[in-house]
Amino acid sequence: MQASAADAVADTATDTVTDAVAGAVTGYSDRLGTVHPFGDAAAEQRVRSDDRNHVFHSWSAQAQINPLPVAAGEGSTFWDYEGNAYLDFSSQLVNLNLGHQHPDLVRAIQHQAGRLATIQPSMASDVRGELARLIAGVAPGDLNKVFFTNGGADANEYAVRMARRVTGRRKVLSMYRSYHGGTSTAISLTGDPRRWANEPSDSSVAHFFGPYLYRSAFHSTTPEEETQRALEHLENVIVLEGAPTVAAIIIETVVGTNGVLVPPPGYLAGVRALCDTYGIVYIADEVMVGFGRLGEWFAVDAFGVTPDLITFAKGVNSGYVPLGGVVISDRIASFFDTVSFQGGLTYSGHPLACAAGVATFDVFERDGILARVRDLGERVIEPEIASWLERHPSLGEVRGRGMFWALELVRSRETREPLVPFNAAGADAAPMAEVAAACKAAGVWPFTHFNRIHIAPPLIITEGELRHGLAAIDAALTVADRFAG
Incomplete structure (x- = not known):
């Protein structure tokens, strides 16, 4: 059949x-x-x-x-x-933003391999620094520094680590309809069934319902109702979980694998306001929707909000060489001016990956x-x-x-x-x-x-x-x- x-x-x-x-x-x-x-x-x-x-x-x-x-x-x-x-029609795993074998990306990797194939992250690299500058240049607000990772899961891991260190709190809130990665904290943040077999892991995670008007958990009939009721629900979760214990709220700007759920008008602005009210770090997971997927450098630009941290991967260089990262606001970055950041990766900001990332910016602008x-x-x-x-x-x-x-x-x-x-x-x-x-x-x-x-x-x-x-x-x-x- x-x-x-x-x-x-x-x-x-x-x-x-x-x-x-x-x-x-x-x-x-x-x-x-x-x-x-x-x-x-x-x-x-x-x-x-x-x-x-x-x-x-x-x-x-x-x-x-x-x-x-x-x-x-x-x-x-x-x-x-x-x-x-x-x-x-899937861009592989929604990462191949510039398609298969893009000549500019391939050429950039080949050239970089010929002159300096790799260098450890504690040293300065021209392509790593250039890519960080380019990313900061298109990020909203005062998100001016970039910590590079190997992909999206560890980007979310490190964003949470930063939020916990800066706030002195432990708990993180995330949506049930979400996917944030397969590593320990990232899979705990994940709301979909891939989390189930991996529990218990990070026990300092609580989940909440995000807006989804077609299947509204709040019996809403309009986008405005869904926004209002979803925000009321989120605030209730913050209060009942103990606002002084909540370090961060992490949200896929547009929920990806779990439904392409575009937030209704005002929802993300409301999340930003709740984070400001309760001293919570707002993390925007843009691993899937960053770098052009919505027609914006970062998807938050389509909704007029500025988070404290943005995580990215996939589209930054179409996955030609593994690369991810966290874009960091000045407030959070400055905390680590005199406090050592306890985190790192051998391949953080790998030159081959960053070279493809720089080429990606060139292609986006030219084309x-x-x-x-x-x-x-x-x-x-x-x-x-x-x-x-x-x-x-x-x-x-x-x-x-x-x-x-x-x-x-x-x-x-x-x-x-x-x-x-x-x-x-x-x-x-x-x-x-x-x-x-x-x-x-x-x-x-x-x-x-x-x-x-x-x-x-x-x-x-x-x-x-x-x-x-x-x-x-x-x-x-x-x-x-x-x-x-």
């Missing part, structure tokens, strides 16, 4: 994935630089064998997965060893990335997916901004019953698996989570590619419609 549904959707696709690019890429290069044509079954089998025999994958039951061997990537597309092209994200989001994505509500009974709500959107799939618009249950697995998750398979059969690799499809393509995607990917998802929704009453 799954295969036939996928084939049916593939047959209705309006065109192939980016004919110009797909036609230009006819093979792949191995680690020694030798070029091979697609269709090398022996090479694919070696990749599969090594992976299955020796690679331990994250968030997975090892015997129940079958990872796709990827041979090549370029722009918004990647290829398997058979030569099948997939339009990358007008922020403006094109806003344009394509407003002119192409939003009106197109909004029109689907008229003909897909499985589509309960569409929401998002820039190049970051969610389609919430339901069995009933009246009851809003999700297409699959919360945290569904196995047979319970089959309807979403069928929808994803239909997208892939049409040459589009989707981002799915629970009962949602997320739209998060590379920011350099062409308008033609974007429209093709949307058409494929539109067709795939006919699979979901079969389950909607």
Whole structure:
């Protein structure tokens, strides 16, 4: 049934994935630089064998997965060893903001490797300092210093460590619908089910409900009500947890994996005000939405708020070399002028990663990335997916901004019953698996989570590619419609 549904959707696709690019890429290069044509079954089998025999994958039951061997990537597309092209509508893990094999980023890494491949973080590096200056230059308010990490999880770990040290308090509040990373404190901050198997960990974390009007925990009917009631709830949690014990509140500016939940008007400003009232550090987790995903350098700029700390990773250099960090306000940075900061990483601000980060700024400025994200989001994505509500009974709500959107799939618009249950697995998750398979059969690799499809393509995607990917998802929704009453 799954295969036939996928084939049916593939047959209705309006065109192939980016004919110009797909036609230009006819093979792949191995680690020694030798070029091979697609269709090398022996090479694919070696990749599969090594992976299955020796690679331990994250968030997975090892015997129940079958990872796709990827041979090549370029722009918004990647290829398997058979030569099948997939339009990358998830930017891998919402990190590949400038796409696969961007020549400017590759060139920057190659050049840096040729002149100084690495240097320890206690020494000064030109590219590390330049990238920190560039980040500070686009950060809001007085966030003028950067502590570099290896990724988003440890960025959140260190932001919390800073907040606890500065305030002398221990407790941190975070949303139930959130993901902040897989390390010890970060997984405790996480609200979604990935936390459950890792408990107990950091016991000084308490969770609260953030705004989510479509499934309001506060029985709200308008965005204004949701803002007011969500803030009242948060203040109650602060008071009941003991305001003098709360060091920080950490919030994904737009909740990512757990729903692309855009905060209603005034909510983040209200969080800022509560933090000021109770002496709490406001940490904005922008690991997923920073560096252009919403058409802003930092997503908080779209909501007119300035946090005390911003965490970032992913889009800062598209993940070409692991890099993350914390952007720090003057008030918090100055605390450590005479107090030693007890934290560090061997690869903090790695020169290869920072070189790709500096190149990212050059590309953003030269190619007008922020403006094109806003344009394509407003002119192409939003009106197109909004029109689907008229003909897909499985589509309960569409929401998002820039190049970051969610389609919430339901069995009933009246009851809003999700297409699959919360945290569904196995047979319970089959309807979403069928929808994803239909997208892939049409040459589009989707981002799915629970009962949602997320739209998060590379920011350099062409308008033609974007429209093709949307058409494929539109067709795939006919699979979901079969389950909607």
